[in-house]
Amino acid sequence: MNFKEPVAAALHSNLDGDDLKERPVDRLASFAKADRLGTLLWRLKYANDATCYTPALFLLVKEMEAERKDNFHFRQNCAKIALDEWLADKCISCLGSGEVMQESLPVPCPVCGGHAIVHYTDRDRARKLGITPDQAAKMSKRISNAQEIITNMDRKVNRTVAFNLEKI
Numbered sequence: 001m002n003f004k005e006p007v008a009a010a011l012h013s014n015l016d017g018d019d020l021k022e023r024p025v026d027r028l029a030s031f032a033k034a035d036r037l038g039t040l041l042w043r044l045k046y047a048n049d050a051t052c053y054t055p056a057l058f059l060l061v062k063e064m065e066a067e068r069k070d071n072f073h074f075r076q077n078c079a080k081i082a083l084d085e086w087l088a089d090k091c092i093s094c095l096g097s098g099e100v101m102q103e104s105l106p107v108p109c110p111v112c113g114g115h116a117i118v119h120y121t122d123r124d125r126a127r128k129l130g131i132t133p134d135q136a137a138k139m140s141k142r143i144s145n146a147q148e149i150i151t152n153m154d155r156k157v158n159r160t161v162a163f164n165l166e167k168i
């Protein structure tokens with residue numbers, strides 16, 4: 001099961017019990033046991049809490065630091081790009097549905113290939129950031145590193161919530 005929506009709803013709840021077997025307070029207790037970066041990412045993306053952006057970016061840069069030594073600003077820029085792309089990952093062409101209508105029939109979206117997620121290329125980034133494709137290519141590996149951390153954290157929160165809810 002995917003806990004993104006129930007946890008996001010619980011973050012906006014008043015913690016009163018309801019007649020569901022699993023109460024918002026249980027979900028929040030399980031959620032609180034996840035990694036700090038993971039909970040910040042979930043609050044930021046799935047509960048639209050913009051105040052989590054800066055602390056999430058800070059922890060993301062810190063996670064990257066543990067792997068390699070390089071210029072702090074370069075690392076921070078790469079982390080910011082990865083975070084921004086993760087936050088706006090829905091395909092614009094199909095609005096994140098993975099399908100478009102063709103002669104009144106739904107067909108897989110030709111832009112995202114039906115995955116509903118947009119993948120940015122070095123060329124896209126160069127255009128968006130006003131840098132050369134060469135500069136974008138240099139950032140590519142570090143952006144992938146940050147993306148990997150985000151993806152792993154995102155999955156890990158779901159596993160932690162699932163694991164702790166089972167114990168209730």
Ligand SMILES: [Zn+2]
Pocket residue numbers: 091092093094095096097098099109110111112113114115116117
């Ligand atoms: Zn699409």
